[in-house]
Amino acid sequence: MILSSKGMNMDFAEIGAKIGVYFIPFLFALCFHEYAHGWVARRRGDNTAEMMGRLSMNPLVHMDMIGTLILPLVSIVLxxxxxxxxxxxxxxxxxxLKNPRIDMFWIALAxxxxxxxxxxVGSVLIAVVAKYFLGMTYANGMIEILKTFIVTNLFLAFFNILPLHPLDGGKVLARFLPAQWNYKLEQHEHITSMVLxxxxxxxxxxILSVPVxxxxxxxxxxxxxGFGI
Structure with missing residues (x-):
């Protein structure tokens, strides 16, 4: 198949736009998610994340080559x-941690x-843009990005709260289970990972789209x- 330079530019421009709309909000949401874990862990007495340079919003310190780059980008491009x-x-x-059982609950929930x-925050920003910037050339684009940002964060929240190891929900659930039950669940984490x-x-x-x-x-x-729009 032969593509003209104009066609190739349009394809690259479309891919670049998709990355800006979908991948960048996703990457920011992931980084903030991990930062929150580390921040609460430090508040609870463990500064391991800080010592390892992981208490940061720098995407490079949280990046997994497959999970953070390859899979999401391939999904977007294709x-x-x-x-x-x-x-x-x-x-x-x-x-x-002073009280690992309770502290891990809050660290996971963070x-x-x-x-x-x-x-x-994204929903409030949409209201601000709609009230004060609607009509400007970039307003609609900003609103679309913010909508994607909201949905992305809600999916991450509801997905991660599922009560399965190794998700955060598994650690949240551990707070309410007998210690021996949770130990067995952690020992079989590879099975629940496959199920997931x-x-x-x-x-x-x-089905998560319903609460999202x-x-x-x-x-x-x-x-x-709230903004009277």
């Missing part, structure tokens, strides 16, 4: 129906909560209403 990825988990040394916070991957690849996790869309609609409606 427009696959499954968009999936991850970052390197922030290290936590439970020996530095990740999904951080994404909910970003979704709220099957759920992703088969599209069964599309519900939350998205309510966040944007509340934000716009």
């Amino acid at each position: 427009a696959t129906p499954i968009f999936f990825g991850w970052a390197k988990p922030v290290p936590v040394n439970t020996r530095n 990740g999904p909560l951080s994404n909910i916070l970003l979704a709220i 991957m099957i759920l992703v690849l088969t599209g069964m996790l599309r 869309i519900w939350s998205y609609n309510h966040l944007v409606t509340l934000a716009l209403g």
